[in-house]
Amino acid sequence: GESVGLHLPTLSVQEGDNSIINCAYSNSASDYFIWYKQESGKGPQFIIDIRSNMDKRQGQRVTVLLNKTVKHLSLQIAATQPGDSAVYFCAETPTHNYGQNFVFGPGTRLSVLP
Amino acid sequence: DVKVTQSSRYLVKRTGEKVFLECVQDMDHENMFWYRQDPGLGLRLIYFSYDVKMKEKGDIPEGYSVSREKKERFSLILESASTNQTSMYLCASSPPGGGYTFGSGTRLTVV
Numbered sequence: 001g002e003s004v005g006l007h008l009p010t011l012s013v014q015e016g017d018n019s020i021i022n023c024a025y026s027n028s029a030s031d032y033f034i035w036y037k038q039e040s041g042k043g044p045q046f047i048i049d050i051r052s053n054m055d056k057r058q059g060q061r062v063t064v065l066l067n068k069t070v071k072h073l074s075l076q077i078a079a080t081q082p083g084d085s086a087v088y089f090c091a092e093t094p095t096h097n098y099g100q101n102f103v104f105g106p107g108t109r110l111s112v113l114p
Numbered sequence: 115d116v117k118v119t120q121s122s123r124y125l126v127k128r129t130g131e132k133v134f135l136e137c138v139q140d141m142d143h144e145n146m147f148w149y150r151q152d153p154g155l156g157l158r159l160i161y162f163s164y165d166v167k168m169k170e171k172g173d174i175p176e177g178y179s180v181s182r183e184k185k186e187r188f189s190l191i192l193e194s195a196s197t198n199q200t201s202m203y204l205c206a207s208s209p210p211g212g213g214y215t216f217g218s219g220t221r222l223t224v225v
Contacts, residue, residue, distance in 0.1 A: 032211075032213075034213045034214075036214075036216075041218075041219075042218055042219070043118075043204050043217050043218045043219045044157075044204070044214075044216045045216070046215065049213055089157070091213075091214075095211050101147070101159060101162060101172070102214060104157040105156070107156060
């Protein structure tokens with residue numbers, strides 16, 4: 001597969017441990033945020049989203065936390081599994097009525113150790 | 115589930131060729147986008163479209179053009195391919211105010 005990012009920050013975790021991936025954003029007008037997962041050779045896949053009227057949102061094994069004061073977003077993965085190994089991107093946008101352009105973070109590579 | 119299909123997974127083209135990258139989505143989304151993804155640079159927006167026959171430049175439109183004649187199809191055109199356009203190209207679609215669904219990507223190599 002292709003290399004998504006040769007110079008990405010990397011997070012290595014033991015299988016079964018919890019993972020926390022962080023993202024700082026810069027646009028204070030951003031009010032909609034998404035986390036994407038990209039496995040080698042594939043396009044990014046939606047994991048979870050959150051709007052600015054919330055601080056926390058939970059999905060299956062994943063939780064997104066939003067701190068608007070310091071413009072920080074995090075993705076928590078519970079009981080990390082080998083299939084979670086991928087590059088994770090945060091994306092932000094100010095929501096418009098008809099469309100929006102997301103700005104993507106540089107990504108973090110998650111490696112799950114056996 | 116929304117499906118975004120990019121016609122080619124891998125392409126090899128020669129410098130100076132005109133290259134067409136095709137993207138089709140099957141959920142009647144208004145918005146479609148073309149990004150390129152490069153190591154160390156992340157995802158960069160080339161062009162986007164909010165409606166048929168409508169197009170807007172993204173952050174790096176130079177050397178590219180697009181066509182959206184039908185709602186479901188958004189084509190990216192490299193007018194005269196150059197080696198610095200070797201990259202992974204990702205198409206995405208979204209409903210108004212919603213998140214993106216991405217295609218699987220096209221890995222283009224220009225030699």
